[in-house]
Amino acid sequence: MVTTQDTASRDDVRSGIxxxxxxxxxxxxxxxVTTRAVAQAAGVQAPTIYRLFGDKDGLIDAVAEHVMATYVSGKSVAADVAAGDPVADLRAGWRTHVDFGLANPELYALIATRGSGAPSPATVAGLDVLRRRVRRLAAAGLLRVDEQRALLMIHSAGNGTILTLLGVPPEQRDPGLSEAMLDAVLTSILATTPATPDTATNAVAVTFATVLPDLPGLTDAERALMAEWLHRSLTRPQDR
Structure with a gap:
């Protein structure tokens, strides 16, 4: 029988490791970060690490989760209380993300090259924060692409920027690269910088999609169908 005290002790040991x-x-x-080095630093026996984490990879994942979860928690608070200009909010989030990656190069590279498996819960939570920021842009009528594409473009550009900068010695890094990359993405996704004649139409469609879930008098099936039409209109302009 496992008691509450046993569980607390196990959690304390795990946290220490x-x-x-x-x-x-x-x-x-x-x-x-070898099993022997970690065991020595934590004051435990190596078998304890295997029992709690399975193997070294499990331990590394736990470390990544710990650091990323702490970071994401801070980002979530900032996103929840954000007010005012949604573009300025996105810029602030971008800078925080880049700063984190550059300050934690080993860990960020480890997370970014995790492989083809499911992303970590902390990574998913980070995307949720970004998704809320993108939703604010859409609700304000500022997007000229659908929310999912905007999300993926920002996420991809952010990761690429950090990994590129990490691949260059600090003294040789381009200090303006991060802002230049963000500006390039914003130029592609914001309706305030039109690149096609029908940008205004796109902006209206994207904004309408943000209120679709709350429209009265429609069934779930009708809302799903309308969402599909909007998505098709925004992602297949050549078909119009």
Whole structure:
């Protein structure tokens, strides 16, 4: 029988191991996070790590979750209380994300190259924060592409920018690259910088999509059909 005290003790040991591994990762890089080194730093036996995390990869994932979850929690609070200009809010979120990646190079590279499996819960939570920022742009009538495409463009550009900068020695990095990349993405997705004659139509369609779930007098099936029409109109302009 497992008691509450046993569970608390297990959680404390697990937290101590994650903290020790995080410190090693930040100080010496991913290669320094060996089972032996982490066990020594945490004051536990190596079998304890295997019992709690399965293997070294499981431990690294736990470290990534810990650091990213702390970061995402801070981002979520900022996103929830954001008010005013949604573009300025997005810029602030972009800068925070880039700063985090550059400040945690080993961990960020580890997360970004996680592989083809399911993304970590912390990564999913981070995307949810970005999704809310994109929704504010759409609700304000500022998007000329659908929300999902805007989300993926911003997310992809952000990750690419961080990994590119991390691949260059700090003293050789282009200090203006991050802002230039964001400006390029915003030029492509914002209705305030039209690139096609029907930008105004797109902006109206995207904005309408944000209120579609709340329209009265429609069934769920009718809302789904209308959402499909809007998505098709926005993503297949050549068919119009």
């Amino acid at each position: 994650v903290a020790a591994a995080t410190q090693l990762l930040r100080a010496k890089g991913a290669n320094a």
